[in-house]
Every structure is written in structure tokens, then in C-alpha cells.
Amino acid sequence: MICKGERTMRKIWISAVMCLLVAGSAYAGEAAKMKDTFSVIHSRKSVRTFTGAEVGKGNLETILKAGMAAPTAVNMQPWSFVVVTDRKTLDGLAAGLPYAKMLTRAGAAIIVCTETAKAYDKMKEFAIIDASLAGENILLAVEALGLGGVWTAAYPYDDRMGHVRKTLGIPPEVIPLNVIAIGVPAPGGEKAKDKFKREKIHWETW
Amino acid sequence: MICKGERTMRKIWISAVMCLLVAGSAYAGEAAKMKDTFSVIHSRKSVRTFTGAEVGKGNLETILKAGMAAPTAVNMQPWSFVVVTDRKTLDGLAAGLPYAKMLTRAGAAIIVCTETAKAYDKMKEFAIIDASLAGENILLAVEALGLGGVWTAAYPYDDRMGHVRKTLGIPPEVIPLNVIAIGVPAPGGEKAKDKFKREKIHWETW
Numbered sequence: 250m251i252c253k254g255e256r257t258m259r260k261i262w263i264s265a266v267m268c269l270l271v272a273g274s275a276y277a278g279e280a281a282k283m284k285d286t287f288s289v290i291h292s293r294k295s296v297r298t299f300t301g302a303e304v305g306k307g308n309l310e311t312i313l314k315a316g317m318a319a320p321t322a323v324n325m326q327p328w329s330f331v332v333v334t335d336r337k338t339l340d341g342l343a344a345g346l347p348y349a350k351m352l353t354r355a356g357a358a359i360i361v362c363t364e365t366a367k368a369y370d371k372m373k374e375f376a377i378i379d380a381s382l383a384g385e386n387i388l389l390a391v392e393a394l395g396l397g398g399v400w401t402a403a404y405p406y407d408d409r410m411g412h413v414r415k416t417l418g419i420p421p422e423v424i425p426l427n428v429i430a431i432g433v434p435a436p437g438g439e440k441a442k443d444k445f446k447r448e449k450i451h452w453e454t455w
Numbered sequence: 456m457i458c459k460g461e462r463t464m465r466k467i468w469i470s471a472v473m474c475l476l477v478a479g480s481a482y483a484g485e486a487a488k489m490k491d492t493f494s495v496i497h498s499r500k501s502v503r504t505f506t507g508a509e510v511g512k513g514n515l516e517t518i519l520k521a522g523m524a525a526p527t528a529v530n531m532q533p534w535s536f537v538v539v540t541d542r543k544t545l546d547g548l549a550a551g552l553p554y555a556k557m558l559t560r561a562g563a564a565i566i567v568c569t570e571t572a573k574a575y576d577k578m579k580e581f582a583i584i585d586a587s588l589a590g591e592n593i594l595l596a597v598e599a600l601g602l603g604g605v606w607t608a609a610y611p612y613d614d615r616m617g618h619v620r621k622t623l624g625i626p627p628e629v630i631p632l633n634v635i636a637i638g639v640p641a642p643g644g645e646k647a648k649d650k651f652k653r654e655k656i657h658w659e660t661w
Contacts, residue, residue: 285597286492287599293524295526311661313656318496318647331659331661339661374610375608381588385525385588386595388526389496400526404580441524442530444523444530451536453539454544454623454630455537455625455634
């Protein structure tokens with residue numbers, strides 16, 4: 250025998266369970282989207298083995314926004330960014346860069362560029378530092394999105410910068426700091442290293 | 456009249472509600488501790504107005520661990536870090552640095568140091584870039600902890616580097632890249648800038 254009250258309570262119970270399921274899945278979705286800063290900083294690694302899958306324009310814009318959020322000396326923002334997703338161009342970049350063969354399997358590349366004339370006090374040192382900070386934000390954004398990336402150096406090598414400039418039509422006064430390969434990491438790929446060394450810290454004085 | 460089945464269902468229902476409350480509060484706690492990467496990247500700003508409160512050794516170690524997690528060219532890790540919390544030393548640093556007067560109200564300072572001889576291929580360019588990336592991680596970690604920080608330049612100014620070296624006993628071959636002031640932000644202080652500029656992005660080619 251099932252009384253009326255029992256039927257009502259059963260309905261309420263089913264509703265409560267469904268609420269729990271919805272809340273649980275919302276939490277899981279949120280957690281996937283919102284990776285906390287320290288876990289991203291410590292799980293970031295140089296990823297060189299990609300599946301070859303595309304990265305997507307939305308992801309690339311999210312990554313570039315993160316790059317431009319980095320500080321620059323006296324807020325001069327001397328950087329600019331070339332984004333490559335075209336397979337032929339990625340392969341062309343790889344062909345002339347000794348340590349960037351992974352570009353042939355990457356979904357995209359971001360070249361962080363910088364200009365001495367646009368940096369604070371027209372100092373090349375700040376142009377390089379400012380672009381470097383944007384580059385680190387880019388690497389962290391890549392990791393936060395569940396993608397993989399690796400900074401391959403163009404600067405300070407004249408031959409590599411020359412190849413990048415020629416491939417992408419970058420003017421001579423613009424310094425291509427790096428070519429950051431970005432892609433979907435292949436399963437079982439690179440793991441983050443623990444690089445913390447207490448002896449690198451000097452408390453109060455050297 | 457309440458039948459037996461109804462009482463059982465009522466108990467189950469109360470349990471389900473309590474589960475929901477527990478799950479909800481666990482989620483809120485987690486969110487407070489774990490600030491997501493993109494919100495930290497976009498809320499980071501140069502904080503120059505501090506309350507004068509201490510920062511705490513635990514926080515400083517968390518910040519330094521984040522710094523050392525940044526990548527370095529060929530994993531050479533040419534950096535080291537001087538951490539200052541002593542009031543007299545902070546004031547002494549401020550006295551000789553034109554744009555670091557906020558140190559007199561900061562709780563701490565981290566000086567990111569780097570060595571050309573320890574960088575990949577003994578190249579100064581990589582020593583500077585590697586240390587810059589560690590510096591950006593430090594700024595993000597400061598923000599993630601709810602603290603405030605600002606990078607004040609020592610490099611490439613000989614006089615500023617000289618003052619930092621002399622104050623902290625840093626050897627001449629070590630480059631003090633910056634003095635990052637860290638503290639508890641004063642209420643109503645600096646806000647983050649939106650620096651995203653679509654015209655800084657070149658798609659596929661310059």
C-alpha cells in the first residue's frame with residue numbers, strides 16, 4: 250500500500266536527487282574550465298608531442314588575451330603577435346628552425362614579436378623583457394586550456410629570426426622573440442618537472 | 456496521518472538536502488582557495504599602495520615555488536632569488552631606487568637574480584629571458600594569494616643594479632633583474648587594466 254503522502258515524498262526525493270546530479274555536473278564543468286593558478290603553474294611543461302588536431306580560433310584568442318594582460322615597462326605594450334594555423338606555413342617555419350620540428354604536428358603557432366622603438370625609453374632590454382612576460386602568460390593559458398605548448402627560441406639568433414621574418418613577412422625592425430608551438434598533447438606525453446631548489450633562495454641577504 | 460513509508464521518505468529527503476548543503480559549502484571553500492588562472496591573469500595589476508602588513512614566510516615560499524616552475528632555455532635554471540622582509544633593508548633598497556619608494560610600505564621584496572655563466576650556451580639573452588619568465592610567475596602567484604606586487608626594474612641600469620648588489624651583498628657576476636615589491640594591497644587601490652588590442656594580432660602572416 251502506498252499512501253498519498255508517500256507518493257508526494259517520493260516525488261520530492263527524486264527532485265532532490267536530480268538537483269544533486271545537476272549541481273555535481275555543474276561543479277565538474279566549472280572545475281574543468283577554472284583550473285586554479287598554482288596547479289596550472291606547476292603542471293605547465295614543454296609539450297613537443299602533439300596529436301596534429303586543430304586548436305580553434307576561440308582558444309587562440311583566449312590565449313592572446315592572456316598574453317596581453319602581462320605587465321610592460323611603463324605600460325608601453327611594445328609587443329604584437331603573429332598567429333599561424335595554416336599547415337603549409339607551420340611546416341615552412343619548422344623547415345628553417347633547428348629545434349621546432351614539432352610544428353609539423355602542432356595545431357598552431359604564436360610568434361611573440363616586439364619593437365625596440367615602441368618600448369619604454371626605446372630600450373631593447375625592455376622590449377625583450379615585456380615580450381617574455383607575455384610569452385609566459387601564453388604558456389600558462391595554453392596549459393590552463395588543457396592544450397600543450399613549447400617556447401622555441403628565435404631571438405637572439407640572426408638566422409632563425411631571419412627565417413621567421415621571411416616566412417611571415419615580418420618587417421626588419423620587429424624582433425620575433427620566439428615561435429610558440431601549440432597543440433593537443435599526444436596521450437602519455439611530457440610530464441611537468443619539479444624544479445624547486447631551496448638553495449636558490451637567499452633570505453634577507455645574498 | 457503519516458504512514459511508515461512517508462516517514463522513511465522524509466528521512467531520505469532530509470539527508471538529500473543535507474548532502475546538497477555539504478556539497479555546496481565544499482564547492483565554495485574550494486573556489487576561494489583555488490582562483491582560476493584566467494581570472495588571476497586578468498586581475499593582476501601593478502600594486503604600489505600597501506597597508507604595511509607582513510606577507511608571511513609560507514606565502515613567500517609559495518611564491519618562490521611558482522617562480523621556479525617557469526621554463527628556462529634548455530632547463531638551465533640560471534636564476535636565484537633574494538627575499539627581503541627586514542624593514543631596514545626594504546627601506547635601504549627604496550632609498551637608492553628612483554621608482555621603488557613603495558618598498559617602505561611593502562611587506563617583502565623578491566629580487567630575481569640571474570647569471571650569464573649559468574644560462575644556456577652562457578648567453579646573457581637567455582639569462583634575462585629565463586629570469587623574466589620566473590618574474591611573471593611570481594607576479595601571478597602574488598595576485599593568486601590575494602596579495603599585491605609590482606616589478607621595479609634594476610636591470611639594465613648600472614646604478615640601480617649597483618645599489619641592489621651593495622645593499623644585499625650580491626656578487627658582481629650576478630644580475631639583479633628587478634626588485635618586486637610585495638605586500639597587502641591598501642583598500643581601494645589599483646585596478647587591473649584591459650590591455651587587449653585586436654590590432655596587435657596578425658592572423659597567418661604579418
